[in-house]
């Protein structure tokens with residue numbers, strides 16, 4: 001049985017990855033950490049929690065000395081829209097934080113999981129579909145840190161024999177925790193607002209097509225990649241994974257199949273619109289399918305039905 005540490009555990013991904021890891025390895029063996037204190041009733045609460053700023057290497061090292069860790073899932077990051085507003089913070093957290101994790105992990109011989117993103121692509125990337133290996137010239141600071149992070153992981157694997165693996169997550173849709181300041185956040189907010197007010201004003205234009213994924217698929221992909229036979233992995237890091245692509249108007253139409261009175265309005269945020277337009281419409285995930293058997297389970301219709309069912313009757317989080 002493994003001991004694992006999760007950074008950024010209170011975020012949108014960590015809130016669902018921590019319970020999944022605890023189900024797999026035992027609650028007491030999964031150390032959830034975040035720079036924030038945990039909120040009462042948070043699902044990541046049921047087990048060990050430590051405050052950790054990933055830019056503090058000494059604090060991270062101290063945790064590796066306290067727990068016999070086998071793996072680190074490094075989720076702490078500043079996401080796209082927030083990174084444009086706070087570029088220095090984003091550089092420090094996304095780059096120094098990652099470097100710290102890779103350094104302590106190589107010394108302790110831990111396995112490492114590092115998520116990348118569709119933000120690692122840019123305007124000159126082929127957008128439909130975006131190949132696994134292609135041009136990566138992003139024009140956002142978040143994207144720059146994601147490409148640099150992918151390269152750093154690729155460097156650490158052969159140079160230090162570090163077993164570091166990663167996925168390029170599409171926009172993630174989930175109901176447990178609110179999203180943390182990304183460009184695809186609309187696809188989560190729309191569900192909360194549809195149920196509470198019967199309408200939503202979207203900050204992206206109606207025809208902005210982006211790759212999306214329902215969180216249960218993203219969590220399963222993470223666990224499957226980390227368990228995959230290393231001999232079959234030609235890439236290891238930064239695998240494209242795809243489930244479905246949609247535009248805001250297509251998502252609204254899908255919600256209207258369940259809630260016919262739902263109304264969608266648009267007030268475009270130029271910053272997030274420009275970011276979205278530089279990203280892929282669809283990802284080619286054939287490398288993930290061939291190398292470790294990736295298959296999504298949720299499409300737009302089944303994700304929408306499940307989100308509405310799970311959220312019905314729940315309180316709307318303040319951030320939505």
Ligand code: NAD
Nearest residue numbers: 008010011012013035053054076077115117169171172180
């Ligand atoms: P999030 O913003 O919801 O959560 C990030 C967490 O990191 C927060 O809880 C925050 O408190 C914590 N954090 C921030 N600075 C920290 C620091 N210095 N030290 C420790 N913790 C710190 O993000 P998320 O959606 O859970 O994303 C997790 C990972 O997945 C990130 O690497 C992100 O780039 C990637 N990703 C997410 C999406 C998405 O749609 N959510 C898409 C693509 C990639």
